[in-house]
Amino acid sequence: MEWKLTDDRPIWLQLTEQMTRRIITGVYPPGSRLPSVRELAAEAGVNPNTMQRALAQLEQDGLAKADRTAGRMVTQDTAVLEDVRRAQARVVMDQYFNAMAELGYSPAEAAELLKEEKE
Numbered sequence: 001m002e003w004k005l006t007d008d009r010p011i012w013l014q015l016t017e018q019m020t021r022r023i024i025t026g027v028y029p030p031g032s033r034l035p036s037v038r039e040l041a042a043e044a045g046v047n048p049n050t051m052q053r054a055l056a057q058l059e060q061d062g063l064a065k066a067d068r069t070a071g072r073m074v075t076q077d078t079a080v081l082e083d084v085r086r087a088q089a090r091v092v093m094d095q096y097f098n099a100m101a102e103l104g105y106s107p108a109e110a111a112e113l114l115k116e117e118k119e
């Protein structure tokens with residue numbers, strides 16, 4: 001998965017969002033060890049302090065846990081992972097329904113269009 005960083009928002013926040021997505025999609029499975037701060041920073045092309053801030057946010061969000069001897073691990077709490085996954089899905093759905101409303105579609109019409117496309 002490639003890192004996509006823009007200038008419109010803080011880099012640490014974008015890193016947090018992208019790491020969150022990697023965790024909830026299974027790139028980093030529950031209970032797995034995350035790469036080190038330096039490894040992730042080098043991969044993303046950012047300062048290690050910036051990556052450290054992003055990882056600290058993942059810990060605050062309950063998605064990762066620091067272990068002195070093993071490094072950072074992805075949470076094994078699948079309920080937390082599912083909650084975050086659903087929250088992300090709601091954001092995507094809100095964006096879809098808002099965009100469709102701008103095109104003049106009601107929520108029911110927008111949902112029907114999704115259903116038709118799926119079939």
